[in-house]
Amino acid sequence: xxxxxxxxxxxxxxxxxxxxxxxxxxxxxxxxxxxxxxxxxxxxxxxxxxxxxxxxxxxxxxxxxxxxxxxxxxxxxxxxxxxxxxxxxxxxxxxxxxxxxxxxxxxxxxxxxxxxxxxxxxxxxxxxxxxxxxxxxxxxxxxxxxxxxxxxxxxxxxxxxxxxx
Amino acid sequence: xxxxxxxxxxxxxxxxxxxxxxxxxxxxxxxxxxxxxxxxxxxxxxxxxxxxxxxxxxxxxxxxxxxxxxxxxxxxxxxxxxxxxxxxxxxxxxxxxxxxxxxxxxxxxxxxxxxxxxxxxxxxxxxxxxxxxxxxxxxxxxxxxxxxxxxxxxxxxxxxxxxxxxxxxxxxxxxxxxxxxxxxxxxxxxxxxxxxxxxxxxxxxxxxxxxxxxxxxxxxxxxxxxxxxxxxxxxxxxxxxxxxxxxxxxxxxxxxxxxxxxxxxxxxxxxxxxxxxxxxxxxxxxxxxxxxxxxxxxxxxxxxxxxxxxxxxxxxxxxxxxxxxxxxxxxxxxxxxxxxxxxxxxxxxxxxxxxxxxxxxxxxxxxxxxxxxxxxxxxxxxxxxxxxxxxxxxxxxxxxxxxxxxxxxxxxxxxxxxxxxxxxxxxxxxxxxxxxxxxxxxxxxxxxxxxxxxxxxxxxxxxxxxxxxxxxxxxxxxxxxxxxxxxxxxxxxxxxxxxxx
Numbered sequence: 001x002x003x004x005x006x007x008x009x010x011x012x013x014x015x016x017x018x019x020x021x022x023x024x025x026x027x028x029x030x031x032x033x034x035x036x037x038x039x040x041x042x043x044x045x046x047x048x049x050x051x052x053x054x055x056x057x058x059x060x061x062x063x064x065x066x067x068x069x070x071x072x073x074x075x076x077x078x079x080x081x082x083x084x085x086x087x088x089x090x091x092x093x094x095x096x097x098x099x100x101x102x103x104x105x106x107x108x109x110x111x112x113x114x115x116x117x118x119x120x121x122x123x124x125x126x127x128x129x130x131x132x133x134x135x136x137x138x139x140x141x142x143x144x145x146x147x148x149x150x151x152x153x154x155x156x157x158x159x160x161x162x163x164x165x
Numbered sequence: 166x167x168x169x170x171x172x173x174x175x176x177x178x179x180x181x182x183x184x185x186x187x188x189x190x191x192x193x194x195x196x197x198x199x200x201x202x203x204x205x206x207x208x209x210x211x212x213x214x215x216x217x218x219x220x221x222x223x224x225x226x227x228x229x230x231x232x233x234x235x236x237x238x239x240x241x242x243x244x245x246x247x248x249x250x251x252x253x254x255x256x257x258x259x260x261x262x263x264x265x266x267x268x269x270x271x272x273x274x275x276x277x278x279x280x281x282x283x284x285x286x287x288x289x290x291x292x293x294x295x296x297x298x299x300x301x302x303x304x305x306x307x308x309x310x311x312x313x314x315x316x317x318x319x320x321x322x323x324x325x326x327x328x329x330x331x332x333x334x335x336x337x338x339x340x341x342x343x344x345x346x347x348x349x350x351x352x353x354x355x356x357x358x359x360x361x362x363x364x365x366x367x368x369x370x371x372x373x374x375x376x377x378x379x380x381x382x383x384x385x386x387x388x389x390x391x392x393x394x395x396x397x398x399x400x401x402x403x404x405x406x407x408x409x410x411x412x413x414x415x416x417x418x419x420x421x422x423x424x425x426x427x428x429x430x431x432x433x434x435x436x437x438x439x440x441x442x443x444x445x446x447x448x449x450x451x452x453x454x455x456x457x458x459x460x461x462x463x464x465x466x467x468x469x470x471x472x473x474x475x476x477x478x479x480x481x482x483x484x485x486x487x488x489x490x491x492x493x494x495x496x497x498x499x500x501x502x503x504x505x506x507x508x509x510x511x512x513x514x515x516x517x518x519x520x521x522x523x524x525x526x527x528x529x530x531x532x533x534x535x536x537x538x539x540x541x542x543x544x545x546x547x548x549x550x551x552x553x554x555x556x557x558x559x560x561x562x563x564x565x566x567x568x569x570x571x572x573x574x575x576x577x578x579x580x581x582x583x584x585x586x587x588x589x590x591x592x593x594x595x596x597x598x599x600x601x602x603x604x605x606x607x608x609x610x611x612x613x614x615x616x617x618x619x620x621x622x623x624x625x626x627x628x629x630x631x632x633x634x635x636x637x638x639x640x641x642x643x644x645x646x647x648x649x650x651x652x653x654x655x656x657x658x659x660x661x662x663x664x665x666x
Binding site for chain 1: 331429452
């Protein structure tokens with residue numbers, strides 16, 4: 001009988017026992033698939049609060065091995081706090097959108113790029129580069145922000161249309 | 166009369182005594198699929214599970230009877246169930262020749278908009294997607310229409326690609342390059358680093374479901390062909406969160422986008438070959454942005470893998486009842502003389518049998534080339550050509566034709582050796598040969614084949630080696646065709662040059 005969690009041998013690194021690892025698992029009951037941070041071991045005695053993990057192996061994943069894991073985190077630690085993001089969006093709406101930062105290095109490099117013609121201004125350079133970095137480093141956050149913004153604009157439009165009726 | 170919705174079709178099944186309603190609560194976790202599997206094997210009724218947590222399930226609703234796999238599909242088109250396969254085929258072909266433009270309906274007139282989830286409300290796990298086989302990598306939606314647009318034209322493709330549910334907002338989709346929608350994704354959207362807008366319409370009306378398993382040529386309006394099958398316009402309605410139009414009569418619509426350069430695990434899954442197939446592979450990620458549905462939606466599913474041997478399921482029956490007539494029309498439109506094409510019973514998609522009046526070897530080779538470079542590229546391994554008076558659906562007649570007329574020396578032809586893409590769900594390639602490449606198909610390309618089991622190939626032995634100058638033109642043409650297919654013809658007795666003709 002399968003354990004509470006199921007994963008594939010392919011999802012385990014070489015020699016995973018004793019290490020804190022991030023792996024993809026399925027919940028045996030709901031079949032939901034998600035990433036967790038955990039310690040895994042074949043011997044439950046080596047773990048603090050072991051739960052059963054079935055590891056499937058073989059070209060058709062039909063060979064099962066019984067392992068155990070200690071769950072450390074059930075998300076990737078970067079899960080977006082939607083309530084906080086929404087509140088931040090409302091705050092920024094009432095504030096100036098100028099971002100101040102003081103750095104000789106950054107200013108020099110941005111100005112160089114601007115004078116080379118890669119950007120129209122230092123302001124445009126900093127905006128473009130920051131947004132590109134945010135999209136790469138925090139894709140879930142950017143995605144959630146876009147969803148909330150679209151939803152907010154849709155609600156605003158819907159209520160304006162209703163008022164116009 | 167053609168059914169306007171899945172519900173209406175199930176009502177028609179019930180009127181014929183072919184629907185079995187199950188009121189007891191049933192689990193989506195293996196139980197619904199187990200009941201369906203047993204009914205498939207027993208050639209029994211179609212099961213409608215009325216109480217599966219939050220919605221309803223129906224197992225293999227388009228499964229035909231084992232003796233006449235097209236009969237329930239005919240019911241969905243308002244055709245008599247007792248038509249012979251020839252009559253059924255020609256009726257469907259006639260309808261496909263007469264496409265009808267779809268009609269746009271308003272939000273309020275669209276049954277699929279009774280419940281709407283967008284933004285934070287979206288939760289795929291609100292619905293009882295079935296866990297179909299023990300050992301599957303996850304729960305699946307596997308009887309639906311996937312709608313995706315060409316970014317460079319007005320064309321919108323309707324097709325079918327299984328999707329494994331991950332969590333509330335994401336699933337992975339089996340996209341194999343060589344098929345129309347995967348080609349759009351891999352070679353256009355992903356190369357441009359753009360998401361592909363997608364809608365998965367679940368529990369669509371029969372005419373739409375049938376069209377989505379057919380091969381409609383690239384650029385043609387799929388909704389028009391569905392209208393042709395239905396003999397009236399299909400109603401479409403705009404999505405909530407993207408600009409796609411979806412069938413208004415669907416039970417449930419999942420809106421979203423398939424993201425570029427993101428992969429998630431997909432599989433293992435027991436697919437149409439009849440075997441549990443793994444290991445899991447990396448497939449594109451579908452991110453859900455909206456879900457709309459009818460009240461108390463019915464989600465159809467297919468116990469994939471049971472459509473082999475004597476047993477039918479929705480896939481195997483739709484191959485006979487939908488792909489067969491469509492492929493026949495396609496070949497006739499391309500100028501080939503084809504009596505009938507049908508999948509060889511027990512092998513959904515893998516082997517097709519083609520009956521034809523014209524049996525000239527170079528003609529058959531041209532036909533094989535056409536099929537292997539279009540709808541047969543990925544899933545079809547080989548064809549058998551038979552005479553026009555052989556019934557492709559008659560197992561015995563086909564085997565008899567093979568035994569009597571297929572000369573192993575002259576009539577077994579390999580095609581495109583080491584160049585043809587392969588669906589990685591096959592069971593004869595090794596895991597290494599299959600690999601896990603970016604575009605989904607097997608890493609190792611293979612050959613295709615066709616067998617000439619027509620009687621006209623049985624030439625008089627004395628004639629085979631005659632050196633008749635009237636044959637030079639034909640031999641030269643044969644050489645050119647083989648060379649285009651990548652065959653080395655240097656040692657073959659063909660005309661050497663144009664001057665020899």
